[in-house]
Amino acid sequence: MPHDHDDLTPPGVPHKHPFQEDHPEPQTYHQLLGVALHEVLIEKGVYTMDEMRARMERIEGVSSETHGARIVARAWLDDDFKAKLIDNAFAAIKLADMDPGYAEITVLENTPSTHNVVVCTLCSCYPRSLLGRPPAWYKSKSYRARVVREPREVLAEFGTPIPDNQDVTVHDSTAELRYIVLPMRPAGTEGWSEDQLATLVSRDSMIGVARASDPE
Amino acid sequence: MSNDPRRIGPHDLGGLLLAEGEKPIDRDEHDFAYWERLVDGLIYVLGAKGYPADTAAFRRAIESLKPEDYTNLSYYERWAASAATWCTELELVTQAELDAKMAEIKARQTAGDAS
Numbered sequence: 266m267p268h269d270h271d272d273l274t275p276p277g278v279p280h281k282h283p284f285q286e287d288h289p290e291p292q293t294y295h296q297l298l299g300v301a302l303h304e305v306l307i308e309k310g311v312y313t314m315d316e317m318r319a320r321m322e323r324i325e326g327v328s329s330e331t332h333g334a335r336i337v338a339r340a341w342l343d344d345d346f347k348a349k350l351i352d353n354a355f356a357a358i359k360l361a362d363m364d365p366g367y368a369e370i371t372v373l374e375n376t377p378s379t380h381n382v383v384v385c386t387l388c389s390c391y392p393r394s395l396l397g398r399p400p401a402w403y404k405s406k407s408y409r410a411r412v413v414r415e416p417r418e419v420l421a422e423f424g425t426p427i428p429d430n431q432d433v434t435v436h437d438s439t440a441e442l443r444y445i446v447l448p449m450r451p452a453g454t455e456g457w458s459e460d461q462l463a464t465l466v467s468r469d470s471m472i473g474v475a476r477a478s479d480p481e
Numbered sequence: 482m483s484n485d486p487r488r489i490g491p492h493d494l495g496g497l498l499l500a501e502g503e504k505p506i507d508r509d510e511h512d513f514a515y516w517e518r519l520v521d522g523l524i525y526v527l528g529a530k531g532y533p534a535d536t537a538a539f540r541r542a543i544e545s546l547k548p549e550d551y552t553n554l555s556y557y558e559r560w561a562a563s564a565a566t567w568c569t570e571l572e573l574v575t576q577a578e579l580d581a582k583m584a585e586i587k588a589r590q591t592a593g594d595a596s
Contacts, residue, residue: 299561386495
C-alpha cells in the first residue's frame with residue numbers, strides 16, 4: 266500500500282496507524298465489533314460513507330436550542346400552535362418545518378398542579394429529533410432506576426425541588442413513543458419574542474428535570 | 482428487588498434498588514468517541530433502509546444480552562453487540578467477516594510501519 270502520510274515520525278521509525286488521529290482508539294471487543302460492522306457494511310455496499318456522514322451531520326445538527334426550545338417558545342406565544350402540538354405533536358412539528366423523526370411524540374404540559382418528568386427505564390428512548398442525542402445521565406442506570414421510585418428526590422438533586430402541592434408525573438418512554446415536556450412560561454416575560462423566549466428553555470427543562478429559566 | 486420475578490430482563494431498571502447501592506446521578510456532560518458516533522449512525526442509516534424491519538428486532542437483540550454483559554458493557558458497546566446480532570441474522574454480514582475485519586483493525590492499529 267503506498268504511503269503518502271505527511272507526519273512528524275522520523276524516517277525509519279515505526280509508527281501506528283491510528284483509527285482516527287487524535288481520538289481515542291476503539292479498544293474492547295465490542296468497540297472493535299462496532300467499527301468492524303461499519304467497515305464490512307461499507308465494503309459490501311449496504312451503505313456508503315457519504316450516507317454515514319450525512320446521518321452524523323443530521324443528528325449533530327439537532328440541538329435543544331435550535332429545535333426543542335423553538336417549539337416550546339412558539340407554543341407559549343401561539344395558543345393555536347400549542348393546541349395542535351398537544352393534540353398531534355408529530356404534525357405540529359412538521360408544521361414548524363422540523364423533522365419529527367420516526368416515533369410518535371407526546372407533549373406533556375406542565376401546570377401549577379402537575380410537573381412532568383421523562384425517563385426511559387428500559388433503555389434511552391428520547392425525542393432526538395428535537396433534543397439531539399440523550400445526555401449520559403439520561404441513559405444511566407441510577408436515573409432510570411430512581412426517577413420512577415423517588416422522583417422528588419431526583420428532581421431535588423437536579424436543583425428542582427417540587428412543592429408538596431404540585432403532583433409529579435413520571436412518563437416512561439418506549440421505542441415507539443417519545444415525550445417532551447412543555448415547561449411553564451416564566452413570569453416576567455410578557456411581550457418577549459420567540460427568539461428571546463427560546464433562550465429560557467433548556468434541554469433539561471424539556472426532559473422535566475428543570476424548569477424554564479427565569480428572565481435575568 | 483433485583484430478584485423480582487416481574488423483571489423482564491437486565492435492562493428492566495425502573496424502580497430497582499441498584500446492587501451497587503444508591504448513589505447520586507452523575508450529571509456530567511460527555512462527548513462521543515468517533516467509534517460511538519459510527520455505531521450511533523449505522524443504526525439510523527440501516528434503519529432508513531428498512532433494517533431491521535422494526536425497532537422490536539433492535540430491542541430484542543439488546544434485551545437478550547447476558548445480564549453480565551448488559552451490566553458491564555458501555556452504552557454504545559451494547560448497541561454494537563445488538564447491531565452485530567441482527568445484521569448477522571439478516572445476513573447483511575457474517576460472523577466470519579466481522580472476525581476477520583476485527584483482526585484487520587487490530588493489526589492496523591499496532592502494525593509498525595517502516596516507510
